[in-house]
Amino acid sequence: MSGQLTLDDLRALDERDPLASRRARFRLPADGVYLDGNSLGALPRRTPAAVADLVENQWGRDLISSWNGHDWIGMPQRLGGLIAPLIGARASEVIACDTTSTNLFKLICAAMTAQPGRPVVLSEPGNFPTNLYMAQGAVGLLGDRVLRTVPVDEIAGAIDESTALVMLTHVHYKSGRKLDMKAFTAAAHAKGALILWDLSHSAGAVPLWLDRNDVDLAVGCGYKYLNGGPGAPAFLFVADRLQERLHSPLPGWMGHDAPFAFEDEFRPSAGILRFLCGTPSVIGMAALESGLKEFDDVDLDALHAKATALGGLFIRLMDQRCDGFGFELASPRRGESRGSHVSYAHPEAYPICQALIARGVVGDFRAPDLLRMGFAPLYTSYADVWVAVETLHAVMHERAWDSDMFRTRARVT
Numbered sequence: 001m002s003g004q005l006t007l008d009d010l011r012a013l014d015e016r017d018p019l020a021s022r023r024a025r026f027r028l029p030a031d032g033v034y035l036d037g038n039s040l041g042a043l044p045r046r047t048p049a050a051v052a053d054l055v056e057n058q059w060g061r062d063l064i065s066s067w068n069g070h071d072w073i074g075m076p077q078r079l080g081g082l083i084a085p086l087i088g089a090r091a092s093e094v095i096a097c098d099t100t101s102t103n104l105f106k107l108i109c110a111a112m113t114a115q116p117g118r119p120v121v122l123s124e125p126g127n128f129p130t131n132l133y134m135a136q137g138a139v140g141l142l143g144d145r146v147l148r149t150v151p152v153d154e155i156a157g158a159i160d161e162s163t164a165l166v167m168l169t170h171v172h173y174k175s176g177r178k179l180d181m182k183a184f185t186a187a188a189h190a191k192g193a194l195i196l197w198d199l200s201h202s203a204g205a206v207p208l209w210l211d212r213n214d215v216d217l218a219v220g221c222g223y224k225y226l227n228g229g230p231g232a233p234a235f236l237f238v239a240d241r242l243q244e245r246l247h248s249p250l251p252g253w254m255g256h257d258a259p260f261a262f263e264d265e266f267r268p269s270a271g272i273l274r275f276l277c278g279t280p281s282v283i284g285m286a287a288l289e290s291g292l293k294e295f296d297d298v299d300l301d302a303l304h305a306k307a308t309a310l311g312g313l314f315i316r317l318m319d320q321r322c323d324g325f326g327f328e329l330a331s332p333r334r335g336e337s338r339g340s341h342v343s344y345a346h347p348e349a350y351p352i353c354q355a356l357i358a359r360g361v362v363g364d365f366r367a368p369d370l371l372r373m374g375f376a377p378l379y380t381s382y383a384d385v386w387v388a389v390e391t392l393h394a395v396m397h398e399r400a401w402d403s404d405m406f407r408t409r410a411r412v413t
C-alpha cells in the first residue's frame with residue numbers, strides 16, 4: 001500500500017487478517033481502543049470461568065487434594081511448557097514463577113556466583129528500573145561485584161574478561177527498540193560471559209528463538225502480551241546446558257529435590273525446578289494458564305508479522321495526520337528494529353495521553369515526555385490504529401489536552 005492510507009485500506013487488512021477471529025476471545029472496551037496490552041494485557045473471555053472453576057470446584061470442593069488431583073503442584077512447569085514455544089525454548093528450560101523482579105535477582109546472583117573471577121554485571125543506563133535495582137541489590141549483597149552501565153550501542157565493545165553477565169532488555173520499554181539477540185549473545189559468549197535477556201515486552205508479540213540463538217538466561221512478565229492478568233506470575237528460562245551449574249540465591253523448599261522429605265539441608269532439584277522458591281500462586285497461575293491458551297494453534301509468523309504491521313501503519317498514519325503537532329518519533333522506524341509498541345516524544349505527552357484516554361483511546365505515558373501505544377497482535381485490529389490516530393488528530397487540532405483536568409498526575413501512570 002503506497003500513498004495516502006484510508007480507513008477502507010485498514011478494514012481490508014482486518015478482513016484478510018488470519019488472526020482476526022481471536023479478537024472476539026477478549027473482553028475489550030465497546031466504544032474505545034485499547035493500546036496498552038504491553039503493560040496489562042486484556043482479559044480473555046474464558047479466564048473468569050477458568051479462575052472461578054479453580055476457586056469453586058478445586059479449592060472450594062476438593063481442597064488440599066487439589067495439589068495432586070488438579071496438579072496445582074505441577075503448574076510452574078506446565079505453564080513453562082506453554083510459554084516455551086512462544087520464546088523458542090524447550091519445555092525443560094522454562095518455568096512460571098514469582099515476579100520478573102524476583103526472577104531477575106535469582107538469575108543475576110546465580111550467574112555471578114558461578115563465575116567468581118568475573119566481578120561485573122554489564123547493562124545499559126535507562127534499562128527498565130527494576131532490572132538495574134535488582135542488579136544493584138545483587139552486587140551489594142555478593143560483595144566485590146559491580147553493576148556497570150554503558151550505552152547499548154557500546155555494550156558489545158565493553159564486554160571483557162571481567163564481565164560475568166550481560167543483562168539486556170530485548171525490547172526497550174520506552175523506545176520499543178528491539179536488540180539483535182543473536183549478535184549480543186554471541187558478543188557475550190566470545191568473551192566467556194553469560195547473557196540474561198528480559199523478554200517482558202517481547203514474549204507473545206515478537207519472534208524469539210532462545211535456543212537457536214544460544215541464549216543462557218531469560219525472564220519475562222506474564223501480564224503483558226501473555227494476558228495473565230494483573231500481577232500474573234512471571235517466567236524464567238535457564239538453558240538446559242547451564243541448569244546444573246547454576247544455583248538460586250533463594251533456595252526455597254519448592255526448589256528442593258524432595259520438598260516433602262522436609263530435610264534440613266537444601267539439595268537442589270535437578271533441572272529447571274531448582275529455580276522455584278516458594279508455593280506457587282495458584283489462582284494467578286490459573287489466570288495465566290487461561291491467557292496462554294489463547295496462543296493455542298496461533299501461527300507465530302502471522303502473529304509477529306501483524307505486530308510489525310500494526311506499528312508500521314501507526315507510524316505512517318501519524319506522518320499523514322499528526323505532522324506539525326510537535327510529535328517526534330522515539331521508536332525505530334524500521335519494523336525489523338522495533339518491538340510491538342511505538343512511542344512519540346512530545347512536551348505535553350501527559351495531558352495528551354489523558355485527553356486521549358478520556359476519548360476512549362488507551363495508551364500510556366512514560367516520563368518524562370513519551371506517549372506510548374502498544375499493539376497486541378492477538379486482539380488489536382488494523383481499524384483500531386486508524387481510530388487511535390484520528391482521535392489523536394482531533395485532540396491536537398482542538399487542543400483538547402490543554403486543560404488543568406488532564407494535568408494532574410495519577411499515582412500509576
Ligand SMILES: Cc1ncc(COP(=O)(O)O)c(C=O)c1O
Nearest residue numbers: 099100101128130169173198200
Ligand atoms: C522490561 C521490564 N522488566 C520488568 C518489569 C516488571 O517487573 P515486575 O513484574 O517484577 O514488576 C517490567 C514492567 O513492569 C518491564 O517492562
Ligand SMILES: Nc1c(O)cccc1C(=O)C[C@H](N)C(=O)O
Nearest residue numbers: 038039040173174200366412413
Ligand atoms: N507492572 C506494572 C504495574 O504493576 C503497574 C503499572 C504498570 C506496570 C507495568 O507493567 C509497566 C511496564 N512494565 C512498562 O513498560 O512501563
